Amino acid sequence: MKMLRWLNGLACLGISLTASATSITPEVVASGLQNPWALSFIDQNQMLVTERAGRLRVVSTDGQVGEPIKGLPPIQAGRQGGLLDIITDQDFKNNRRLYFCYTAPEGDDNNQANNSTALASAVLSADNRQLDDVRVIFRQKPTYAGGFHFGCRLVQQADGTLLLGMGDRFHLSQQAQVLDQHIGKVVRLNPDGSVPSDNPFVSQVGVAPEIWSYGHRNIQGAVIAADGTLWMHEHGPQGGDELNRIKPGVNYGWPVITYGVNYGGSTIGAGLTAAPGMAQPAIHWTPSIAPSGMAQITSDQYGPEWRGNFLVGSLKFQHLVRLTLDGNQVSSQSVELPNLGQRVRDVRQGPDGLIYILTDRTDGQLIRLQPT
Ligand SMILES: [Ca+2]
Incomplete structure (x- = not known):
């Protein structure tokens, strides 16, 4: 049915x-992996696998599952949050560096109610057992006391920059259209967390310089295609899941335009599916x-x-x-x-x-x- x-x-x-x-x-x-969220290969036969509860393991293509890797920062696991996406640096073979995003408590106190999506980089030890030189290079602002819509998909472009797709924290959807912070945004960062000088909004006063695109609800998939184009998909509300080709500076519309409706069936905002200055998805799915x-x-x-x-x-x-x-x-x-x-x-x-x-x-x- x-x-x-x-x-x-x-x-x-x-x-x-x-x-x-x-x-x-x-x-x-x-x-036997507990809510595994992401995998990233480190060589021909081994991959890193994140478990949402806050563990990182090496799993091999012949089925061996390693012990949890030590050295992760404080992670606030619960609801949709926890240890989420992971990728290896394009020069991983030489520098052993990787990037992962997760739900971080505000500050480093894991008892804090407020949290946000954070991005860290680290170096994997030669024996695959330990993360060294762990650096938190980005935190979504503002933080919020909630357990939903962390987004958290990550890709690295050929120029080395990192693109991180985030969510609207479920209750902060209006802020996906507000450009002085990171709710409902894709951000682009250098591998050390600094802002690339050619980001679309770097010269605009009052706009968070990390922003690459905006008007997103909850990004859950990201790919850089063989032709270099960037694609991300995101969850709609009830209906209206989307795949978008992501371009710099573009407004993807949430929550002003959507092909979904509120849970229960009422319209979102004015019930628009299209508006000037807001990009249409490549495809949308209803039901979700x-x-x-x-x-x-x-x-x-x-x-x-x-x-x-x-x-x-x-x-x-x-x-x-x-x-x-x-x-x-x-x-x-x-x-x-x-x-x-x-x-x-x-x-x-x-x-x-x-x-x-x-x-x-x-x-x-x-x-x-x-x-x-
Ligand atoms: Ca959209």
């Missing part, structure tokens, strides 16, 4: 559902799929039909959505792993060209997608 409604929702968008010649089989690599995690397939492992496609995890429908892009538009989408039966939290391509996903439950799994 749910699926039927979802398919009807897609039909309303006029986007065709394609049948796929490729089929994939999920292969469980590791189990609750996207989480996203990867572009750049390998040939799944054949030419899938090469270049995006794979988006769905928390709600417990499957993957495969998107074919045509420039700035999505030309088709299809459901993959319809019988997975687990909430998909993260989706990444490994060095072997295969896709790895994490599932969100207390006995979460690392799953490799084998082409068949």
Whole structure:
């Protein structure tokens, strides 16, 4: 029934559902991960995996799960918050540096009610057991006493700059349109946390210089495509989940325009779906799929039909959505792993060209997608 409604929702968008010649089989690599949130490979056979409760482990492609890595900063885990995304520096092989975002208590006191999304960098010890030189390089301002909408997806561009997508803290949605702080924003930072001189608002008085784009609700997936374009998806309220191509200085509209409605069905604001000066999404989903995690397939492992496609995890429908892009538009989408039966939290391509996903439950799994 749910699926039927979802398919009807897609039909309303006029986007065709394609049948796929490729089929994939999920292969469980590791189990027993507690609400794993993100993975990032550190070599051919090993990856870092975050657990939302505040642990970081090395997991290998043959299924070995390492002990928690020491040296994480104070993390306020609870509700949607905790240790969230992680990526390795583009020069990780030489500098062992990584970046992670998480829910940080205000100050360093973990008893503080106020918290915010923070971004830290650290160096992973040669034996993979310890984080050294841990530096908190950014904190979302203002802090807030809440447990929802931390966003927290992170990518590094070829120029080394970091892009962090955040959320609106659920109760602060109006501030996504206010530019003197970081609620509902994407920010761009140098690896040391300083502000790049070519950020779109650096010369504007009264605007937070870290801002790259704004008007976001809760960003849960980010990819830099092979052509260098940046894409992020975000949760809508009831309906109206979006995938956007992210460009500097652009207003993505939340909460002024949205294809969703309030929980319960009332309209949001004036009930607008479009307005001057506000970007339209590349695709939107009603009912919500609750996207989480996203990867572009750049390998040939799944054949030419899938090469270049995006794979988006769905928390709600417990499957993957495969998107074919045509420039700035999505030309088709299809459901993959319809019988997975687990909430998909993260989706990444490994060095072997295969896709790895994490599932969100207390006995979460690392799953490799084998082409068949
Ligand atoms: Ca939008």
